């Protein structure tokens with residue numbers, strides 16, 4: 495991917511993404527950092543409501 | 546390698562805005578330039594307790610007029626934290642904090658009232674800040690979900706008994722959230738089931754595996770097992786490390802990705818300084 499600026503991890507729709515900024519093309523690239531969860535049946539969050 | 550201003554997150558447009566001047570911050574302890582800090586609009590909102598609004602930013606004012614929630618979060622080793630979140634992004638908010646178990650306990654028409662409630666609750670002895678070194682050192686949650694739920698519920702009741710009368714109308718039936726799939730992933734990796742019978746005929750409690758704590762990563766590699774807030778759990782051969790990715794923000798990195806099954810996985814290189 496080459497040298498890019500790391501902007502941080504952002505949680506987008508309950509999935510963590512690593513953001514990289516390319517200073518030459520002025521674009522932001524997203525890399526999934528929860529790949530392991532993707533293959534699972536219940537991806538993302540489990541919300542429970544009690545009471 | 547160099548560090549540049551990371552820009553800012555526009556909470557209204559919900560997007561990351563890169564820094565216009567790409568300010569070099571290699572020698573600085575910050576990851577954001579003054580201009581971007583101001584543009585984010587929230588530099589004067591840090592530490593706000595809702596008594597008087599300090600901000601001169603329209604963006605912050607718009608955001609503050611959105612509906613908010615007050616939450617109570619559970620962190621490992623029984624640390625409870627109170628916090629606020631704009632309602633439209635309340636799940637993202639607790640996820641970016643790495644709060645895997647929490648309840649939303651109050652709903653307010655704006656951020657100011659939410660901040661006032663937060664500040665009252667923190668006066669009752671519940672912290673409003675858990676730093677990343679605590680989160681790194683207390684990465685594994687041992688308690689069962691039911692125990693955590695009970696603890697949160699008890700605290701909710703105690704808060705409700707002790708909070709100012711004028712805030713009670715904002716309290717809601719607590720809404721539980723947990724991200725068990727994330728805490729399970731941590732436990733699957735870092736807990737070692739004991740195979741030994743103890744004196745009383747039962748199994749010993751599972752023991753924690755060693756993991757390295759990397760608060761200022763320079764070169765890291767491994768397979769990402771899971772992400773908790775801004776911390777990632779990396780596995781390399783049979784070694785684990787928890788990495789604080791927040792301290793990499795702004796740095797120029799060489800990120801190499803390899804598919805699972807190949808010899809190595811993600812590699813981060815901040816290189817020589």
Ligand SMILES: [Zn+2]
Pocket residue numbers: 550551552564565566567568577578579580581582
């Ligand atoms: Zn900037």
Ligand SMILES: [Zn+2]
Pocket residue numbers: 590593595597598599600609
């Ligand atoms: Zn304010």
